[in-house]
Amino acid sequence: MANRSLENEELTAYRTIFLSDAHLGCHYAQAESLLRFLNRVEPEELYIVGDFIDGWRLKRRWFWQTVYVQILQRLLHLAANGTQIYYAPGNHDEFLRDFLCHFGQITISDQFLHQTADGRRFVILHGDQFDDVERTAKWLSVIGAFAYDQLVLVNGIVNQFRRWFHLSDCRFSSHVKVWAKQAVQFISDFEQRVVCHAKELECDGVICGHIHVPRITSLNGITYCNTGDWVEHCTALVELESGELMLLDLSGQIPVLSCRESRDHVEVLEEPQVQPVTQHAFADGFMLTDS
Numbered sequence: 001m002a003n004r005s006l007e008n009e010e011l012t013a014y015r016t017i018f019l020s021d022a023h024l025g026c027h028y029a030q031a032e033s034l035l036r037f038l039n040r041v042e043p044e045e046l047y048i049v050g051d052f053i054d055g056w057r058l059k060r061r062w063f064w065q066t067v068y069v070q071i072l073q074r075l076l077h078l079a080a081n082g083t084q085i086y087y088a089p090g091n092h093d094e095f096l097r098d099f100l101c102h103f104g105q106i107t108i109s110d111q112f113l114h115q116t117a118d119g120r121r122f123v124i125l126h127g128d129q130f131d132d133v134e135r136t137a138k139w140l141s142v143i144g145a146f147a148y149d150q151l152v153l154v155n156g157i158v159n160q161f162r163r164w165f166h167l168s169d170c171r172f173s174s175h176v177k178v179w180a181k182q183a184v185q186f187i188s189d190f191e192q193r194v195v196c197h198a199k200e201l202e203c204d205g206v207i208c209g210h211i212h213v214p215r216i217t218s219l220n221g222i223t224y225c226n227t228g229d230w231v232e233h234c235t236a237l238v239e240l241e242s243g244e245l246m247l248l249d250l251s252g253q254i255p256v257l258s259c260r261e262s263r264d265h266v267e268v269l270e271e272p273q274v275q276p277v278t279q280h281a282f283a284d285g286f287m288l289t290d291s
């Protein structure tokens with residue numbers, strides 16, 4: 001299912017919201033869109049699935065905007081009004097991994113277990129733990145946005161310089177083809193690894209971020225959800241009151257449903273879930289909390 005516009009009132013009906021990779025502190029972060037979205041929702045639970053703040057870039061050069069403060073204020077406002085906020089740090093905000101804790105409505109942990117309204121268990125984590133070649137994600141994001149013919153143009157200029165120094169031509173384009181192939185392999189390996197992790201934890205699915213590729217799919221009987229990002233895309237994964245998961249494209253003024261999970265693989269529960277319970281996992285074990 002694709003490109004269905006959602007009305008305003010539908011936005012308030014989400015049980016849970018999962019978002020990641022806002023990269024606040026990065027010039028290209030689409031923070032205004034994120035704030036606009038957060039201002040329109042009031043979920044029971046909000047999972048921030050890592051790389052929300054870009055510590056790497058902030059360390060290099062401090063870049064902080066009013067809109068970032070407004071986003072943090074909105075999060076605190078949501079927490080004060082009863083939204084449980086769960087933060088699973090990523091590689092760009094790994095400094096928060098030193099502060100795994102629980103204060104008020106906010107919990108920080110490497111990973112969480114979330115139970116949907118229809119009784120399925122999902123492990124929530126950023127995903128860099130399963131990225132062997134972490135730096136590859138950087139050129140991966142560049143390739144998506146910048147495309148082949150741009151590189152060919154640059155290639156022409158580079159070869160002009162190379163000829164001046166009597167060097168033979170190099171072919172970026174063929175490199176790009178190899179990169180693209182590697183990118184596909186990289187994504188596939190990453191997805192397989194996080195799905196294996198979910199299986200080990202006897203979960204029905206996994207929700208992660210990190211690779212900036214928003215997606216809902218079923219892999220080896222495990223539901224794989226990637227929340228996407230707020231740099232190249234403006235996406236969030238939402239859970240409806242029914243427990244169904246949807247991916248929203250929030251780049252425009254009107255949110256668009258970009259993907260809905262296929263329910264074919266989902267077991268039909270004979271009895272409705274009596275007491276929805278959310279489990280929160282810590283590195284050294286699991287903590288059980290009523291939602």
Ligand SMILES: [Mn+2]
Nearest residue numbers: 051090091210
């Ligand atoms: Mn990351």
